[in-house]
Amino acid sequence: MLELIVISTLNGVLFGMLLFLLSSGLTVIFSMMGVLNFAHASFYMLGAFFGYQLTRWIGFWPALVIAPLLVGAIGMAVERYGLRNTHKHGHVAELLLTFGLAFAIEEIVSMIWGKSPMDYRVPQALDFSAFTIFSTNYPAYKMFMLAVSVLIFIALLIVLKRTRVGLIVQAALTHPSMVAHLGHNVGRVFMLVFGVGCALAGVAGVIAGPALVTQSDMAGLLGPILFVVIVFGGLGSLPGAFIASLVIGLVQTFAVALNGSLASLFGPLDPSFNATVLADIWNVTIAQIAPILPYVLLVLILIFRPMGLMGARET
């Protein structure tokens, strides 16, 4: 029992940090610009594919730096030539633009790299097991992912809350004309913020690519869960996203570890109920419903606390 708890906690934290790595960029863009970027997972995918390609050409470590920069540049271009023109039509139009973008990016990626999974491997330097607990190995690469997530969290917090740049960026959202009068180029600020958000997705892609499957449908598989994370944590709240990632990671992991169902709790159902809805509900195990638990959490929190865990505002 202790073994399962310890290992599940570890796995949950690791998975949660991966989620945070993915959703940090999304929440930065939202908190700064109010744009819900549907194409975020697509930028993450671009990061993974650029990372894969650059790793083949120049090695993993340079790729870890260059690929996010490339993704960030593409993000800035999207902001400059797409979102900025759409801004006047409101947030729904912006959201829909990124929605269309997600479609296009997926197809472009599969045009260039094909539809099969890439052979994207963990770099040699990190390909060993960091420690063994209850005879289960924990690879160093996962620890590396954990460290990067925490690092990004702290760096973002410091930049946004403690530096001049962060203040200007935050002011640009609420008082754009005032900031412009102070001599800052508001358009450029937004472009940079969007670029940074996308670059964060790119980092996540480069790092998660070898750990997960690098394939042209990877964006679609992760997209919805990212929204759950940032909405659950409170739209635009970085600490909220951090906590939400951990909560969702732990909930999912522990749910998998449990075998309980109503049948195991109260005994098997009377056979006369076989092949009814009741039987379906009675016999389903917690492990089976683990992946839909985040959505249950999402709906519950939106009903009872629409601003999310740490959010300041509702919309």
Added chain:
Amino acid sequence: MRKLIVAATAALTITMLGGTSYAQDTLKIGYIDPLSGGGASIGEGGLKTFQYLADEINAKGGILGHKVEIVPLDNKVNPQESLVQAQKAIDAGIHYITQGNGSSVAAALEDFVTKHNTRNPGKEVLYFNYAAVDPALTNDKCSFWHFRWDAGSDIKMEALTNYMKGVPSIKKVYLINQDYSFGQSVRADARKMLAAKRPDVQIVGDELHPLLKITDFSPYIAKIKASGADSVVTGNWGQDIALLLKAAADAGLKVNWYTYYAGGAGGPTAIKQTGLDHQVFQITEGIPNGGYQPAMDFEKAFRAKVNMSLWYPRAVNEMRMFKAAAEKAKSIDPVKVAQALEGMKFEVLDGGEGFMRKDDHQFFQPIYISSFGTLKSNEPFDEEKTGWGWHPVAKIDTQQTIVPTTCKMKRP
């Protein structure tokens, strides 16, 4: 205004249909499988295989003098879309359709074809299934118009358990499957058949997880590890098998993996990455390194031409047997071909005799267990340029794979 739009739509429809008028003397086979989106890599592989086989038949004069043409139709693994495509195929004068990916699609198509043939006598359509393995297709839902060349999942399990019967080192088995009809039938058959053939084997875990939704399998691996299993049986495919094996290798789990689809697109790459040398087994109806010369020659020619390994030896059996049945019936009329196929015996690509059972239109053939890893000197074929390949472990004869059926077939 609306009239204009409707007129334009209509005009476009004409142009759309204009492209589908073919010469009468070709024998067209509608290939309905994903050609765009997530499943496209698999669908394209199948398409190339069938086109290669059509070329092979055409080079030898076609079927009864008719040139064979494969008409690709993209269904995006969506049952509704498949029905639209099937309708399109029928309108283009196609009487044979083949499909493989997705049991849900297969069930929808089987139902559609059966209804279509009852409602449109004289315009019958046959449905050749080359990869959808849900046992229901040849049991409860069976249809006279459906023929399956892949072994149903129950047949594969029968073969696998017949192999396991002779391997005493298997003591504790863990089942992990995707939570949908196929995964559930794998799990149910494994339980039933192991209990009958190896009552001493303990089933230490029985897991169902949602289909293609899991990104991190380490919690499942932790459970497998805690259970003390020595073998895992899984029907997982796609990323569910790749991520499962990756997580297992990361955690240092040492078990043998008995799989249905570890050899699917991307699977070999994933196994090579994990370094699980000869620990991953697969159940198939044929393997590249089987040692049977005609099959090895075919594999070599196939790889040289289409630059991929032969995923579907059953497609070869399907097309060759179709030709043989048409020649036996001396007609390409679907009803006559169907009658000729019933009960037909056929020498399969990998050697040995198979037969199309009349009761449920299921093809029975020898099944192979193979393991993936470093190759021996007489094994020339690797997979996905990994340098590793499939090594034959056991062959289960046709007679050892026969399972009963509940099919009550309605014949025209």
Added chain:
Amino acid sequence: MSDTATSARDLPVPARGQSLRFYGIWVIAAIVLIVLPLLFSSGSSLTSFSLIGIAIIFALSYNILLGQTGLLSFGHAVYYGLGGFAAIHVMNAVTAYDWPIPLPFIPLVGGLGGLCFAAVIGWVMTKRAGTVFAMISLGIGELVASSSLILRSVFGGESGITTDRTALPHMFGWSFGPQIQVYYLIAAWVMISAIAMYALTRTPLGRISNAVRDNPERVEFIGYDPHVVRYLASCFAGLFAGVAGGLTAINFEIANSAYLGAVQSGLVLFATFIGGTSYFFGPILGAILVTYLQLGLTNLTTVWQLYFGIIFIGIVMFAPGGIAGLLMMHRPLVRSGTLGMVIPSYLLALVPTLVLVCGVILGIETIAHYTESQGQGNVIALFGIPFDATAASTWIIAAVMIVGGYAVARITWRRIVDAWDRATTDARDRGHLA
């Protein structure tokens, strides 16, 4: 969605001549629906028309939320799918217990299914508008789609539940086996639903929904609860989405979990937005176009999804009012008779723009073919002309068409803007533009 406010504007009580024209449109629509299959009787076109009809109802129902009440939903397919399942189960029950319900009434059952779910879940969903509503709808969409795979006895797992539409009691001697009969059934329901939904926009509820979309606070001040209004709107949207789902169930004789999924929700959003949310007929255009593209593009190209994305981005960026918005921009010009001033510049711009579009298509197809075929079977046939995907000449032609087309097109686009300005100024002078 500030630009959607226009629809509420022009609604004086129709004069006699106008009302004649108004009924005329519906009569013409009905005649078109009746005549269409006589002109195009092949199975494929019947299938296409049936699907387009269903898509029209579905998109119109979505516009009750998006266009009229300002609610962006990512889970509209839930109502559609549940309506479909309700219809399938009732059809099977009718067959099993010999109930005297003929097939033409089954879509109503679907509608009730959609309505019930909307009535139950809508109350909590519509508590808030905006992003919160969008996210709740996304969550509920995922939740219902995933649950449908667990609740096998109701949803039949991923293979779904099948039925036989011909086994129901016949009506007017029709068995509804042949597609043509199903088409007419769908056409009838398209007319009924479209008229009903149009009438809905004219009721006080329809009007107050527009007000809730534009300014919920003021609505509260005048004594209406925006929450109740949003709830009622979502119930009606659920009802008609359910009708569409019921018709789909009849058309395919199968309902499965794909009906409920995100793809279906995304498609209806596409159709509605591309068509234009500000006008009642916008979603109809969008539904026709998107269904047609979906059926036609997949035959022509494997990268249809890319074209879909590009079209969508283009509409969002350059024509946020959708196709209907673009068309209706010309109404004042038509009325004032100044349309002739812009048409020459349109025709002039058409040529380089077409060159540009063809260049882009050639470029995309060449790249797609080049990467997919990996060096064999390089020849692609585009517009009936064969191109070699590996030949440098093809790439150069594409590049020249794109760059040259764009350079020339830009000049002609500017001319359009100038002509447009002149035409609208004239129209304003003649008193046809506010």
